[in-house]
Amino acid sequence: MTTQSFSRIDDLRRALSEARRQGKRIGLVPTMGALHAGHIQLLETARSECDLVVASIFVNPIQFDRHDDLDRYPRPLEKDIEACHKASVDLVFAPSAQEMYGEGHDVLIEPGSVAENLCGRYRSGHFRGVATVVLKLFNVVQPGVAFFGEKDFQQLAVIRHMVAALNVPVEIRPVPTVREPDGLAMSSRNRNLTAAEREAAPVLYHCLCVARDLVNGGERDAAEVKRRALGVMAATPQFRVEYLEVIDPDRIQPLVRIEGRVRVAAAAWLGSTRLIDNVAAARANTEL
DSSP, X not given: OOOEEEOXXXXXXXXXXXXXXXXXXXXXXXXXXXXXXXXXXXXXXHHHHOSEEEEEEOOOGGGXXXXXHHHHSOOOHHHXXXXXHHXXXXXXXXXXXXXXXXXXXXXXXXXXXXXXXTXXXXXXXXXXXXXXXXXXXXXXXXXXXXXXXXXXXXHXXXXXXXXXXXXXXXXXXXEOOOBOTTSOBOOGXXXXXXXXXXXXXXXXXXXXXXXXXXXXXXXXXXHHHHHHHHXXXXXXXXXXXXXXXXXXXXXXXBOSBOOSEEEEEEEEEEXXXXXXXXXXXXXXXXXX
C-alpha cells in the first residue's frame, strides 16, 4: 500500500470522506513527529484495530512553554513519513501552524483539575495547548478511536477528561510505554542527551520501580514511598528532580494514604533535557 500525505485540512477531509461513507473504523495517532519505537507501537496497534489509520505529525507551538524547546524539537518529516509507510499507515496529516491556527487564533480549551499538578505545575499553559490541538485534530479527522501512549500519563488523563466533559464521540485507547533494554522510556527528547547523560538516564525508571515495589509490597504512606524512591535518585547527582508523586490515576491528584490503584510519576532534568516517566502500582489484592 501507498501512504498518502496531506498538509491541508480540506484535502484530508476529502480523502477521508469515502472511508467514512463506507462506515470504516478510522483510527488516529496524534504525534509531533521524530518517530521512535514507541510511536511505531501506537501505529501498529491502530493498524491492528482499525480499517483506516491516520497519523498526524505536527509540532504544536502552543503547548511549548519554552521557545528554545520548540526551536530545537526535531522535525525529520521525510523519515517520519517513511516510518508511517512501513507501519502501513493509510494517511499522514502534516499541517503547518498557519493551517492549524490561522491568524489571531485565541480559542483555547481549559483542561480542568487533572492538569493542575505534576507537569501542569511546572509547564504553564502546556496542557491547554495539548487539549486544544487534540480537539482540533479530532474535529478534522473525526476518528472512531485515537491512540495515546501511557508514558505521557497526565496528557492521557487530560484528553480522557476533555472527551468526557465535551461529549466528543471518540474512544481513547491507551498503549503501554515502550522502553529501551535498560528501562529508559522512549522519547523524542532522548536524542538530546549527551553520552554521559544517556548512561545515567535509566535511574529515573529504576527510582520509579523502587516506589512501585514498595506500594505492591504493602507500604501505605505515600511520603515514605517518595522518600525512599528519591533516595535512589539522589545517588545520581546529575539529576535535578522536578517532582515525584504518588497519585490517583484518574484525578491526577497526589495521595497521602495509598488504598488501591495508584500511579507513581516523576519528572527530572538531565542537563538541558527534561525526562518524564510513570509506573502503575497497587495495594495487594487490587487489580492494576
